[in-house]
Amino acid sequence: TQLLEQSPQFLSIQEGENLTVYCNSSSVFSSLQWYRQEPGEGPVLLVTVVTGGEVKKLKRLTFQFGDARKDSSLHITAAQPGDTGLYLCADRGSTLGRLYFGRGTQLTVWP
């Protein structure tokens, strides 16, 4: 069974600060996805990374995939209160469409 470890579990910062959250796997990712979930809603896909060493940017969010495809990071520049939410990483695994999730990082950005 694949284990996805996310750190930190909780992160509370002031508006304008930068932050990085991490996702590590016990085995090689098939393809890694990052999601954000807000209260009362389901996870919403932010990005998919597939190739080792890949870097993707989404406005103030930068996603990196480790060369060995066993770790990933999400960096947010100049965080805003609207970034508040639960950030989840997930591996699509070897089975078509099925996702394996980490427990997530709960981010709170204070104005």
Place this chain on the structure above:
Amino acid sequence: EAGVTQFPSHSVIEKGQTVTLRCDPISGHDNLYWYRRVMGKEIKFLLHFVKESKQDESGMPNNRFLAERTGGTYSTLKVQPAELEDSGVYFCASSQGPARSFFGPGTRLTVL
């Protein structure tokens, strides 16, 4: 385009009772998935439908859980009889292909 919808949003039942959760996927999505998040744990896969057929039900906890997708449209997940450990948030997701799943808002189930 309407997203994935789930009903009810919350359900509180007593141990031993039966509860049925419903998921309406995005129109045209053949793939439908059920997931569950128990408090303090990660979101875990329960099962996967392709149209009306069960593609993978390896995540179903036990035979108290029954999922159906008659006609390949909406799906129901019935828990009978419910136990305390069944409490959690049940998510449904749908997709056209394997690359991207769209999640519903979830049903929060509390078993007392």
